[in-house]
Amino acid sequence: QVQLVESGGGLVQPGRSLRLSCAASGFTFSTYAMHWVRQFPGKGLQWVALISYDGANDYYADSVRGRFTISRDNSKNTLYLQMNSLRPDDTAVYYCARGHGGNYFACDLWGQGTLVTVSP
Amino acid sequence: EIVLMQSPGTLSLSPGERATLSCRASQSVSSSYLAWYQQRPGQAPRLLIYATSSRAAGIPDRFSGSGSGTDFTLTISRLEPEDFAVYYCQQFGSSLTFGGGTKVEIK
Numbered sequence: 001q002v003q004l005v006e007s008g009g010g011l012v013q014p015g016r017s018l019r020l021s022c023a024a025s026g027f028t029f030s031t032y033a034m035h036w037v038r039q040f041p042g043k044g045l046q047w048v049a050l051i052s053y054d055g056a057n058d059y060y061a062d063s064v065r066g067r068f069t070i071s072r073d074n075s076k077n078t079l080y081l082q083m084n085s086l087r088p089d090d091t092a093v094y095y096c097a098r099g100h101g102g103n104y105f106a107c108d109l110w111g112q113g114t115l116v117t118v119s120p
Numbered sequence: 121e122i123v124l125m126q127s128p129g130t131l132s133l134s135p136g137e138r139a140t141l142s143c144r145a146s147q148s149v150s151s152s153y154l155a156w157y158q159q160r161p162g163q164a165p166r167l168l169i170y171a172t173s174s175r176a177a178g179i180p181d182r183f184s185g186s187g188s189g190t191d192f193t194l195t196i197s198r199l200e201p202e203d204f205a206v207y208y209c210q211q212f213g214s215s216l217t218f219g220g221g222t223k224v225e226i227k
Binding site for chain 1: 153157165166176215216217219
């Protein structure tokens with residue numbers, strides 16, 4: 001079935017690193033752009049990063065540029081988010097999401113999310 | 121960065137009523153790059169509308185989108201019980217941003 005499943009979230013101390021993974025199944029992963037989007041506790045959505053279908057191009061929100069890296073392994077149908085120098089204000093549920101074909105900025109398939117808590 | 125302001129913050133309506141949600145951008149947004157999402161409690165967001173007015177797969181035709189430039193609207197023609205949720209607009213210009221959301225609650 002068509003789905004995205006995130007993993008790798010948890011409790012981490014400020015300044016440390018964490019890597020999130022997103023396993024895709026049921027569709028041709030290598031033909032879709034992919035996003036990470038986060039949701040702060042009880043609040044709205046914030047886009048984090050986007051990677052092109054082939055991994056050649058990536059884009060970041062100002063708040064994470066230089067600290068987070070999005071990548072993908074099309075042979076494993078897996079998306080990643082490497083998060084370094086984590087701060088308490090990075091605490092959020094992190095969703096991976098699929099770009100909607102030619103309108104790749106729109107996210108037409110979402111995972112269930114993984115919670116990242118940054119706290120001493 | 122383009123800021124999206126959604127109004128009202130909360131909309132209190134009864135099932136069967138019409139809902140009109142507004143999304144106003146701080147700068148002009150290409151109609152190709154404006155989307156709407158629905159998020160029910162405890163669930164991930166779901167794409168409703170992309171390119172201002174195109175419904176995503178499986179979305180009922182009671183949902184419609186319109187607008188241009190800096191003013192965009194999501195309309196739900198007749199609210200069903202499952203439509204009470206939070207709705208977000210999203211744009212892609214120099215960066216990608218979401219609005220703060222409108223909660224549609226049962227009156």
